[in-house]
Amino acid sequence: MLELRKYVNVSDDVFVVKNLIGAILQGVGIAYLFPILLIWFYPDEISYVYYFVAPGVFSILLGAWLARHMGKIEDVNLRQAMIAAAFTWLLASLISVVPFMGIARMSFTDSWFESMSAWTGTGLTMMSHLESYPRIILFWRAWMQWLGGIGIVLVALTVLIRPGVAAARLYRAEARSERILPNMVNTAKVIFQIYLALTLVGIYLYYINGMSMFDAVVHTMTGLGTGGMSSHDLSIGYFHSTAIEAVTIFLMIMGAVNFTVHYRLFKEKRLKPFFQDVQVRYMFFFLLPVIALMAFNLTQVGDGVGTALRQAIFHSVSAITCTGFEIADLSKYPELSKFLLGILMVIGGGAGSTAGGIKLIRVTLMYESLKWTLQSAILPKGAVIKRKVGNYVFSEEDVQEVMSFTMTYFAFLLIGTVYTMIRLGTNLTDSFFEIASAQGNVGLSVGITSPALPLDMKVLLILHMWIGRLEIFSTLVFIISVFFLAPRMVRRR
Amino acid sequence: MLELRKYVNVSDDVFVVKNLIGAILQGVGIAYLFPILLIWFYPDEISYVYYFVAPGVFSILLGAWLARHMGKIEDVNLRQAMIAAAFTWLLASLISVVPFMGIARMSFTDSWFESMSAWTGTGLTMMSHLESYPRIILFWRAWMQWLGGIGIVLVALTVLIRPGVAAARLYRAEARSERILPNMVNTAKVIFQIYLALTLVGIYLYYINGMSMFDAVVHTMTGLGTGGMSSHDLSIGYFHSTAIEAVTIFLMIMGAVNFTVHYRLFKEKRLKPFFQDVQVRYMFFFLLPVIALMAFNLTQVGDGVGTALRQAIFHSVSAITCTGFEIADLSKYPELSKFLLGILMVIGGGAGSTAGGIKLIRVTLMYESLKWTLQSAILPKGAVIKRKVGNYVFSEEDVQEVMSFTMTYFAFLLIGTVYTMIRLGTNLTDSFFEIASAQGNVGLSVGITSPALPLDMKVLLILHMWIGRLEIFSTLVFIISVFFLAPRMVRRR
């Protein structure tokens, strides 16, 4: 790693990062002020307003001071963009602990866990008896999940794509030829309109199916953002309503679809782009066998066919979309069902969506590349093999990048799983499940996550949520930069 | 797959394959005659000779007739070589069932399982109360494992390397610059001498440490061939001897080292090439943390530190070298230890050795490629990244081929594990363990493998052993050729 230093201009990085911290602080500060609107409806919660106004105003002021030279930043390079993305989630989660510590009297670690889980759209929680908390704090969690959801879509479509590099093609496979959104501000505008429209649709659908307005808002925000934090301990299971489950499935899938597909849906006013999308097709391709197997497995342990199928469908969609809503106690599920859900959580939703995991396009590409490898072994040297998925032609470089990411993803899963087994003595399935849930930003739990966890396990899960949200490499680049490059700059002075 | 047909000259394939079948038949036929030598020492087993002479002579005669045009084959292309390799193990295992059916009165499936397990060097077994069987049949198993071991080394160094293709560099990383063995006949000669010398060393070491001559021969053949079939139900645990365990560890490691390293050891008469070898280094790199964790885990369930360490070392080496010898009942191991052994079985031994699994060089290359990916993300575009492992520079093509293989390996593990869980209701750890053991040609068992298994599970394990031995792609090419190409040829007539 020593060699790296000669290539990197550290003081330039520090300038960019300082201004970016300022911008993030301002953003989170503004976010802090929104939950105050709730007082209009729940005036008895006015005493909690302080825990939002104080950190909000402080963040905005500090941020404005730090970002005062923002205009001087001409360009951001790939390394800086990756560092900034990793830093955004880390810093946002740290700033957002105030209401948890102040109102819910949670420890710092539990509060950090909760806000990291919220901002990354994971949904694992340190809180129980949710109904006993003030609504403003439940709204705060859902609000972070909604913002975190649109945030990651923006990062995925602008920062993680690395213009000109292989990954770019993966993220906007279909959209690329149109170059619909040439820069970040435009992207943000269009994505935000789509996101807001879907949110209003979700609230309406929940409300007409019997939810209270508060629950409808909360569950739409956490469903569409595939965050999965509920205002009830029993999650969606609380409502005992097939209609509400159906609306939830709709919202979860919407949240896990590449947002450029939504853009085309809105523009073309027809459903074809949805069913034509490679990622959507493969989502169903992976869902169907798992639903069948899981339903069968659930009937083996005594569930009726109807219940088994209903739970299998709901939880499979919740897992592959990385939402984490539940309608039954997963800790009582048989091992096979847990493992199948774990696989779906590892696969994850669409690239360019709010979902986590490896992402459908990557899994699809690897599946297709097996065929190409076989063809090249069977055919004589002259034969040309078309590396196509959907309408898009992939290079060997794309394939390598995807596999490299996947192997790294597996390596982190493995480390976390083994650590959990050693530390807690839990079995393989449960340990893998909980780590896969954290790293895939899913939030389904077999009961390992609880306030009773030892400190190191909480930190481990926080790290997995953070690493998973930024697709690993961003966080690794961030960590390497902080530990290997920053010390040098300090010594230089 | 339909497009493939226009590139492939099927009748040419059939000609080559027919002659190859003949050659294989002759080889197995000759192999059949060797166990008869045992009658010299155990004259009371003369009645079993019939079950070796009859199939042996029949195979030789049929083979000679089928291979009568062998001289006309000028060249074998990659596809034909892969098909032939896959076919060799399939056919050899089918021909070798006679003594199991005739002497041991086992069913066809059990006999096929046993001979596939023997030829692939796996060591999972359908036989119990081993001491009650005639020695000639125990020798027959060990003999197949010894031959299967040298066979796969030859295939690895000549067929699987695909001269001129990326994989070639993986197999003979160090040896390549010397081009020590330009053709298969020379390779066979040198490898055979090394193998024989190591075998004699092993027999001597076992014998002076108290084994009977018969046991010494059997365990050397199955230890060096990393086959792991014993003449005792308790495997190496039967001998209750640290010295014998140490000799076994030595033999297992020798069998799992690239044979070009052995060649250099013999030629240079010093140990340096051994400790310089990248695969040897990484074997210890992976072994050390696993041994530490497993020993710790075993003390957690009540073992003394000495026993825990001894078992952890022996079983870890047995797993990573894909041998499968045991000194304790693994079905009683805690989940973490089973899982750790499972990981070592998936990693496997050195490429170009008798071991199975993904192979150390591949895992090493993937581990190193993560560093390269990070470097390329951090460094500006101009920076040059050296893709080196040991003394060898790898291309992106190498990396992609390795990852593609690994993903396919995982996919087959996953399918087998899920199938086992559904079919037998076993838990994730045990199911994964047994499938990883079969696919990695290891032979360690947590007790799932037994004659009581349903037919489909036996066939599943047979397939995993076969697929794993030929590094998957050979068998897939074989299967595709048989199911997609052969029917066309038939229609053509």
Ligand SMILES: [K+]
């Ligand atoms: K989630």
Ligand SMILES: [K+]
């Ligand atoms: K073995």
